[in-house]
Each structure stands twice: as C-alpha cells, then as structure tokens.
Amino acid sequence: MSESRFRLGFLTHVQGRGDLGEAYRNAQEYFVVADELGFDVGWVAQHHEPLQGGGLSSPWTFLAHAAARTRKIRLSTAITIIPLEHPIRLAEDVSVVDTLSGGRVEIGVGSGSGAAEYAVFGQDFEQKRELTTAGLHTLRAALAGAEVGPGFTIQPPARCDFSDRIWQGIFSEAGARFTAQEGSNLLLNRATYGYDEDTDVVQRGWADAFLAEWTLPRRPRIGLSRFVFPAKDRKEALHQIEDGLNNATAGFVKRGTFPAGQSTEEYLRRFHAFIGHPDEIIEALQKEKVLPVATDLITQFNPGIPDFDAAVKALELIATEIAPALGWQPQ
Numbered sequence: 283m284s285e286s287r288f289r290l291g292f293l294t295h296v297q298g299r300g301d302l303g304e305a306y307r308n309a310q311e312y313f314v315v316a317d318e319l320g321f322d323v324g325w326v327a328q329h330h331e332p333l334q335g336g337g338l339s340s341p342w343t344f345l346a347h348a349a350a351r352t353r354k355i356r357l358s359t360a361i362t363i364i365p366l367e368h369p370i371r372l373a374e375d376v377s378v379v380d381t382l383s384g385g386r387v388e389i390g391v392g393s394g395s396g397a398a399e400y401a402v403f404g405q406d407f408e409q410k411r412e413l414t415t416a417g418l419h420t421l422r423a424a425l426a427g428a429e430v431g432p433g434f435t436i437q438p439p440a441r442c443d444f445s446d447r448i449w450q451g452i453f454s455e456a457g458a459r460f461t462a463q464e465g466s467n468l469l470l471n472r473a474t475y476g477y478d479e480d481t482d483v484v485q486r487g488w489a490d491a492f493l494a495e496w497t498l499p500r501r502p503r504i505g506l507s508r509f510v511f512p513a514k515d516r517k518e519a520l521h522q523i524e525d526g527l528n529n530a531t532a533g534f535v536k537r538g539t540f541p542a543g544q545s546t547e548e549y550l551r552r553f554h555a556f557i558g559h560p561d562e563i564i565e566a567l568q569k570e571k572v573l574p575v576a577t578d579l580i581t582q583f584n585p586g587i588p589d590f591d592a593a594v595k596a597l598e599l600i601a602t603e604i605a606p607a608l609g610w611q612p613q
Contacts, residue, residue, distance in 0.1 A: 523586025
C-alpha cells in the first residue's frame with residue numbers, strides 16, 4: 283500500500299443534542315468508530331466555559347478513557363489551554379495517558395480566547411502569550427525527561443521522544459513564524475475570523491511563513507482543521523448542522539466577528555465549511571489552498587451539532603469516500 287499524502291483526523295468539541303453525559307458518551311463512541319475506520323488521530327478541544335450542547339473541560343481524563351477503548355488511533359488535543367494548567371502536572375497527565383495507550387499521545391497547546399476563564403483560574407489574560415510560551419517550555423522540558431526542579435523529573439517518564447508530537451494553535455503569520463522557531467508543529471483553525479478573504483487564502487500565507495522559518499532537520503508538520511460534514515445531499519447536511527450553525531453565527535455577530543444580516547451561504551463561507559454530498563466535498567477540498575502543504579487533515583463537525591447516527595455516518599463517508607479521493611490511505 284502506498285503511503286498516504288496526509289494523516290486523517292477528526293476533532294470533537296464534545297457537544298450533543300441531549301444531556302451532557304450523553305454528549306460525553308457519544309464522543310467516546312466517535313473515537314471507537316474512528317479507530318475502526320482507520321482514522322490516524324482523534325482530537326478533542328478544551329473549553330472551560332460551556333458550549334452549546336456541551337464542551338469538554340478536562341481533555342486528558344477523557345483521552346485516558348478513549349485510550350482504553352481504542353487500539354491504534356492516536357490521541358491529541360486541539361487545544362489544551364496551557365496558561366490555565368500547571369505545566370508539570372500537565373506533563374504528568376500526558377505521560378500517564380501516553381504510557382497507558384502504548385505511546386499514542388500527541389498534544390496541541392494554545393492560549394485560548396476567554397478572559398473569564400483566565401479570571402477564574404487567577405491568570406492575567408493580557409499576559410496570555412507570555413504564559414503560553416513559558417508553560418510550553420516547561421512542558422517540553424518535563425516530557426523530555428529534564429529536571430524541572432532540583433533532582434525532580436516527572437514519572438512515569440515519557441515513553442519516547444515528544445519533540446515532534448507537540449503542536450501549537452496559531453491565528454496570525456507572526457504566530458506561525460514563532461511556532462517554527464519554537465520547533466512545534468503548526469495547528470490551523472477551521473477558519474480565520476475578521477478577514478473578508480477566504481480562510482485558505484489567508485492561512486496559506488501563514489503556512490508558507492511557517493515552512494520558510496523552519497530550520498530543524500525533521501519534517502515540519504501542519505495540521506489543517508476543517509469543518510467537514512457529508513450527508514446524502516446538501517439539504518440533509520444543512521438540516522443536521524443548521525441549529526448549531528445558527529447559534530454559533532449569532533454569537534459571532536454579537537461579538538462583531540461576523541457582519542449581521544448575511545445569508546446562510548455567506549456564513550458557511552466564513553466558517554470555511556465543506557458540506558453536502560461526498561462528491562461535492564471532494565471537489566471543494568481539491569481546490570483547498572492549504573491542503574497541499576498539510577501533513578494532517580483534521581475534520582470536525584463544529585459548529586454543527588448533528589445527531590449521533592448522522593455523525594457516525596459522516597465519519598464513515600469521510601474515511602471511505604472523501605479522504606481516499608484526496609490521497610489518504612487507512613491504517
């Protein structure tokens with residue numbers, strides 16, 4: 283079997299249409315289904331403040347449970363909000379899950395975007411970049427087995443080298459260049475906000491800046507998160523995602539991120555959405571400007587909140603029709 287052009291992942295924000303416990307249980311089932319379908323990586327997003335239909339505050343507890351229920355799929359976060367974690371405790375959690383999973387763990391980190399979260403955890407939101415950098419340096423040292431205090435290293439020690447398993451989420455060209463300088467892999471969000479240009483036009487510039495700045499001998503890695511929801515046709519896809527889409531859009535309009543009074547199609551463009559029949563999605567992704575330089579395609583349904591059966595079917599269509607048409611091969 284020829285090597286895949288990219289690794290295939292899926293990202294869940296752990297949302298649902300029922301109670302929160304059901305959303306958590308369903309998200310665990312998505313990991314099991316994705317593992318059986320050959321997805322390479324399963325990702326979860328950390329949110330301390332509630333999202334519509336859920337949100338996950340403790341990703342490493344969640345991933346420990348997912349590790350016990352899966353065999354091959356790698357486990358990661360997009361992202362862990364590192365300024366709101368003690369980096370040594372975080373390194374211990376990561377290393378425990380890595381040990382239990384047989385070395386399947388990666389970690390994406392970032393600074394988050396919620397001032398209220400920072401206030402609750404007693405951190406200065408205006409210092410989020412500095413806190414992220416300092417926390418990441420400590421995390422990286424701890425996972426490398428370095429002493430993070432006099433005579434103190436974390437246990438269990440990391441099973442293997444973590445240097446190419448750390449990702450940083452960024453939202454600017456400067457952030458992309460900084461990530462390369464730090465030697466982290468690049469995580470690109472599902473969409474850019476505050477730009478009139480299409481997301482892939484903006485992010486391709488960021489990806490190129492990251493690659494231009496990269497100096498390490500190992501291969502630079504770019505994770506491309508995209509809102510992908512296939513169904514039997516576009517009408518059915520819209521039916522499944524419209525409630526979540528409308529709720530998220532209203533929030534973006536209220537914050538001034540999106541202009542008010544636009545059509546559904548315009549808001550889908552601003553979310554850089556790929557929805558509808560698999561053939562329609564394949565055609566659109568073949569024109570995606572960042573995908574040719576990406577090493578990981580990370581699909582997500584957010585801001586849509588499809589029902590469980592529709593979500594499982596969407597994962598099947600992504601793994602059996604869409605991703606193979608783009609050059610991916612299952613495990």
